[in-house]
Structure formats: structure tokens, C-alpha cells
Amino acid sequence: MEKARSIGAELVKSLRSLTGAGFVDCKNVLTETDGDLEKAVELMRKKGLARAQKKANREAREGLIYSYIHAGGRIGVLLEINCETDFVARTSEFQELAKNISMHIAASNPLYVKREMLPPELIAKEKEIYREQLISIDKPQAVKEKIISGKLEKYYKDVCLLEQPFIKDPSKNISSIIEEEVLRLGENIALKRFVRYQLGE
CATH class of the missing domain: 3.30.479.20 (Elongation factor Ts, dimerisation domain)
Structure with a gap:
């Protein structure tokens, strides 16, 4: 009975305002997480991301x-x-x-x-710039390649x-x-x- 009281309308309303999810989904997730709002938000986001990825396969015309x-x-x-x-x-x-x-x-x-739209020659040019920057650094080539990959990830986030x-x-x-x-x-x-x-x- 205590658990049922803790998952009242106000708690469900709080989760709905944080996630935008429906009443029933919020109530179910709060029950699953024993009324812990922080854990419920985290679980809702995990479940929500999975649902969003399923919808991503549908045509948007x-x-x-x-x-x-x-x-x-x-x-x-x-x-x-x-x-x-x-x-x-x-x-x-x-x-x-x-x-x-x-x-x-x-x-x-x-x-x-998105990154898939970048021309291959532009990516190759960026990598070449990063390699030039690392010439004077005394590191194994494998380490340098990891640094280049990290710089390329940052470049994607920039452009x-x-x-x-x-x-x-x-x-x-x-x-x-x-x-x-x-x-x-x-x-x-x-x-x-x-x-x-x-x-x-």
C-alpha cells in the first residue's frame, strides 16, 4: 500500500513534465522504479530512445x-x-x-x-591536416591515429x-x-x- 501511495498523480505529473510521455507509460515506469523519479527519468529516456529509433525507419514525406x-x-x-x-x-x-x-x-x-553528407575529399583533407600537426610529436603511429580519430569526431560536432x-x-x-x-x-x-x-x- 505504501508503494501505491508514493506513486500518486503528482509524481506521475512530474515525470510527464520531464519526459513528455503519456500518463500510463509514466505510471508503469514509476512502478518499475519503486517511485524513484530520477531512475524513472533515466529508464524513460532509454525506452524512449528505442521507440524513436523504430520510428526513424518510417517515411517522412x-x-x-x-x-x-x-x-x-x-x-x-x-x-x-x-x-x-x-x-x-x-x-x-x-x-x-x-x-x-x-x-x-x-x-x-x-x-x-549529418556526417554522411561530408564529401570524402574533405574528410581526407582534414585528416591530412591533423597528421601534419602531429609530425613533431613523438608517439607511436597507432596513438597518432587515435588522436586523429578524436579530432575528426570533434570536427563532425563542429560542422x-x-x-x-x-x-x-x-x-x-x-x-x-x-x-x-x-x-x-x-x-x-x-x-x-x-x-x-x-x-x-
């Missing part, structure tokens, strides 16, 4: 082209963001996501949506939109805020392309 103007008309962004239905595309949540990502693009100036830390909450990247909305809206969401304009460039 609807959506919208979102335009955003920043800095007194000096920076502009056009973003194509896709979902599965026109109904979701018209929701305020989906449009707020498009706005947040467009604002992020304006501020952070990514070059590509790939999905991997950049979100400007409003750097503890999350753009990919994770999209996953959160996939769970909230129940549809696959995909970023297809964007263009960023800046006056004088």
Missing part, C-alpha cells in the same frame, strides 16, 4: 519549409523539416521545433545536416547540424531534441536540408 530571419535581417535560414503527416506538420509543437532548429542554424552556422550542441540547452544535441519530439508527436521527423544566408558573405 510531409512537413514544411521554414524561414527564419535573424539579426535585423542580416542572417536568414531556410529549413526543410519532414514528418509523416500534414496534421503533425501544422501543430504548434512541430513548428516550434522548426523555429528552434532554424535559430540554432543562424547562430551556429553548421555546414552539413554537422545533428551533432552540434543545441544553443538553448548545450547538454543536448540537435539529434536528441528531434528524438524528444518524435516521442511527443508519435511520428518520424527528419531534417532534409537547409540554407543559411548571411549579409556580406
